[in-house]
Amino acid sequence: MIEFLLIALTFLLCAIALILSSLAFSGTWLVLLAALITKLSLGFPTLGTLIVFALLCIAAEALEALAGFLGVQKRGGSKRAGLAALLGGLLGAAIGSAIFPILGTFLGMLLGSFGLAYAAEALLAKKHAEAAHIARGAVWARLLILFIKTALTAIMSLWLVIGLLR
Numbered sequence: 797m798i799e800f801l802l803i804a805l806t807f808l809l810c811a812i813a814l815i816l817s818s819l820a821f822s823g824t825w826l827v828l829l830a831a832l833i834t835k836l837s838l839g840f841p842t843l844g845t846l847i848v849f850a851l852l853c854i855a856a857e858a859l860e861a862l863a864g865f866l867g868v869q870k871r872g873g874s875k876r877a878g879l880a881a882l883l884g885g886l887l888g889a890a891i892g893s894a895i896f897p898i899l900g901t902f903l904g905m906l907l908g909s910f911g912l913a914y915a916a917e918a919l920l921a922k923k924h925a926e927a928a929h930i931a932r933g934a935v936w937a938r939l940l941i942l943f944i945k946t947a948l949t950a951i952m953s954l955w956l957v958i959g960l961l962r
Contacts, residue, residue: 798837802838803960803961806833807957809826809830810826810956810957811820811953812829813830813949813953814946814953817946817949817950819898819899819902821944822834822945823945824852824853824856824945824952826905827851828952829900829951831846832846833847834956838960839932841955842912843857848950856941857873859944863934863935863937863938863940863941864909864934865878865882865910867934867935867940868913868930868936868937870937871929871930872903873918873930873931876916877916877920877930878914878934881897883908883912884910884934885934886905886917887904887908888903888904888906888908888910892904892905901914905938906935906939910932910934910935913933914931917931920956931942940941
């Protein structure tokens, strides 16, 4: 009975993690927590899997932090605009969360990245179209990393759940 409840808890945590990841929150860490709980209680997964999960969580967070910067750089933007996109994403997410929790975080992150990257490029006397093109790079990069983190959360969850059902 206890084993069934632990497996059900793992399913629940993984499902919540997937929802959180699709809303631009860090679901991978919740899957790692579920894996740690099952390791301590059921002996699965292996320590190696826990280490891989932890490294994937760290890598996903690092990529997310750098996404706006890298998106701006990919489109030929300045380092200043890249840093502005990074800062804009963080500020936008914080402000968006305060105004409209959950969805506001996601929209604020995108708008903040675009807005500050655009402003940084426009201040360098770039034309509107060029500044907008560069700023859109931050938005596309952030959307791509959101997709990657959601896919990573799904893969980690499937690995854990399938392993538990064996």
